[in-house]
Amino acid sequence: MIVSSVGPTSARRRVLAGLATLVVAGGLLTTLGDAAPAGAEPGDVVVAENFDSGTLPAGWRAIDGEWKVVDGRLVGTSTSGNRKITFGRHLEHFRFSATVRFEKVNEATRWTALGLDVPASGATPWWIATMRSGSAASNGLEFAQLTPAGSWNVTNTTAAPYAAGTGRDVKVSIEVHGNQARWFFDGRQLMRTSSLQRSADGGQALVVNGATVSFDDVTVTELAPNGLLRPEGAPLTVIAHRGASAAAPENTLAAQEVARRAGSDWIENDVQPSRDGVPFVLHDGTVDRTTDGTGAIRNLTSAQLKALDAGSWFAPHFTGARLPTLAEQLADLRSRGGNLLLEIKGAHSRDEVARIVEVIRAERMTTRVFVQSFDVESLRHTRALAPELPLGLLRSTLDADPVALSKELGLAAYNPSDGALTTRPSVVADLHAAGVAVMVWTVDSATAWQRLEGYGVDGVITNRPAELAGWNAAQLQGGVGRPTVAVASPADGARLDRAQRPTLGVVTGNANTVTVTLDGEPATPGQVLDASRLAAGEHTIRVEANGPGGRTTVTTTFTVVADPTGLAHLVLTAQVEAGARHAMLNLLADGRYAQLASYAEQHAGRQVPQDAATIIAADARALLAAG
Template structure:
């Protein structure tokens, strides 16, 4: 087992060299390229179509427009208006990917889309993720709904870093978790939404508008429910601490609005009960610091709390801001958009937790609330009362075994302080392996964000959500030098026979550490791959590069094929006894593949080395079955 890692590289060396070359295979320098699309670990594959059959797949319904399979691609034409083909089934958590090419467009504003929640009949309402051929426009990429009235509700839009144009394959992927979705273009997340309104039966679709578009490699894969885990190619999740508390009075609807407009993925707020049991949004145990009143929140009635000024302490123009109840906060998020990371502050009784759960359910926000607490018993109460709510454990210091505790409590996330994580950053990988996200609090500097990005954390709780969102955008545009990775050899999709001897070639840039695996086992770039030691079939190369600009992961595949020429090479290179080699070559020449397989197995460990005999037998049987 060999692992390849590159140690730290000085900033001056990076500036001079411009890139770090891990290996240049066979003396051939391969140009740096972008990452292939990355996603979550695959689960059950609901749809996998490459259209090699030459006909529309069974269960695919061309609702309108001209849809046909041509040269191994699905081609959809809409000379005018919007046309679609539906397929698949309803899924709450899934990744939908496809290779897409505009073949002809009426104009650059015309578009294609992946349908995320579309009835099989094509009836409205339905949700799509669109891409224009002129994708560099401000609305080049969109999340949008076609309403029952036939009107478009565009909830999110952004510009792509380059134009899709015509005649160019681009790889699109959308990861959906309930009402949330992430948009990936050629492996880079460019947009996220939390505004999807899901049906109970809508499936997937492909849509074209004023264009002819061809599709290949359409794949829909179920994902685990934990949408808090950050996929490869995605930026850090932005969590606004007490709202945008550096720009507005904390834990108010004003701070929530600023955080929402700043591009926050989650609003983090605190909840505690009033004297009469109404859950209010407040951090401190008393109202003294952030209002014009005094006293413990648990000693004040809801009427007394609503009379307090919660804004003037921060700035004059926030005079009159009120403490929101949890119900008011949730209603604002439901109506104006956003998700809530709700900290249940301090110890709560089961009845107090039950009241919080009651409010969340009454406001129809169970799919958009994530509960965290420092108090373990509070989390146990929440899990017992509302198993549908994801849970996070806040920690100022790391537990002896965070993974074991996460499993015991059924956590979706383990949320340590920055100072706690610095001492043991390897715990991030351990938690990820257990399917648990890591959200770090409370971090406001770009230097720390960069370090935490290197650790691979999923999200950051910050008082400065606008700055973190901007920092993320700079990374996605390459401003901070995200590592680049190219697997130069074997090429992605290559088919190798047993006689070939390719060098494992990997080229990286802006990387301090690089890990390479072949079929999950550590591998060393620059070394010759020996197909005589590999099983026939597909093999996967995975490269993960980490540097000051973040992390990039690339996955490619090649296939070892069984054919007579390669099998002859395998026999000749087998180190079998001369007589055995001669016998096997004669059987091969006569096309007696079944007898060759039987002979190899009979002589395994005798005249033919055991491992090689198994490969020879497998290839021979594969040829016999053709």
């Protein structure tokens, strides 16, 4: 092909979380929690339950087992077998998150799961993301399907960094885009699949097996359809260039198999038509370099192309490998797993692109193919003929305005060469802000991967997918020094009264630069946050750290609470004239919040400072609304 964080807790436990005061000191970091995977913004929150009502939420259907709400958590019990509760609605693109705690297990192999595609009736088949209490085992985390025959089809397994055990809250999140899903454990992606088989109407579920498990903060958020964007906590997407072309003959099914076994997220290959119009997988314009034949591909019939040896040039034991047709490649991916990043090689007519689209649809692979090309007209043809296929534009040099061009072409990804991106890496952030992913070609060294991680790119096209997958694993374990960030104070989910003045505590490590904002405005670690000066309600702290190992972003929230005690503190501590102070305290004592709000506003800028009057009036009205 190519040439030139800690999740939220319930309101009740937030009050008990307390505050810690910690400031940046010498750039050292103690990781308190990784960022939760990022989703599309804005996104519709379809489900948001913390179970503080004390009863099962409306629309939640306990199919079997014992399900009840206890102390603000949903508790499911299974003495044996699979027991589930269903809810939500069918979504193609969503993030499903929950705080999960094993309360009791029959044995360490017992498990709980987030149901990703489960009929409301609980009937099979259904797909789940499973976590064992012994989650550090090799199959501690799984993606699996329960078939109509009652057998398990386990497609992916991995080990978590530690065992969930019993009595420990674990933040679990699964991000689903069609047949693809990412498994996040305490904010870190540990596994990915492209093997989900989606139904037309399956919703979400919680499942327990041989255990008693409690759940809190269950949320389901609809995401934008561009699953190519890399969430926070996820490693670089691994894209195998022409298959695993460093280990097997390029653009063959053998290279595809090696790439699949290496852990590639996508197989990248090229397509061109034979003389009789059959789309074949081949990079060069001729067959001379990679087969025992000669001639231009467009001058050879499909029968002539199928007779060529496409493997012996690479190594003797690949003798007999054949050039695959696009249909053969897609059939292999459909049956054995994997996704295709398909480059339309060179200029193609509308009819030639239509033939490619026809093959993709005939092989039922429209949800697993991503089309890219250097040729803008080929992309325009693809968009007109198959708007369901995501598009990527390949570039050897950067355009003057990649964002504008991406919008014009309807791109899901803008894919520059490594050399081109290095001239202006800031375009990554610009493209991300427009919802466009960045896939860089063709990069085979760990030094370059680390640099690209720092740029924030989404994926890397490489001849060495196994090495990149291993590098990603080391990255997740901290082996390459990715920046780490924690907001220690105010604690995530903290509820502050008006009298509190916590220090903004941020701890970072392996970071060259750290940027902190409070509600989008610049903030400084170590500064005192005066709760009497902040509006009542939720406030957001965002910290971004950049270093040689990449970029890490953490977002936390705290809430300033409006209550009578805090309101009294505001009146007493503001520079209010004595008469006005006495009048407002009397109104507060009598619970006359509407009059108090009006009084503060009427005397603002005279007996009551303007900024204090605004906050006093807002808190009084909040108390009035609360009854």
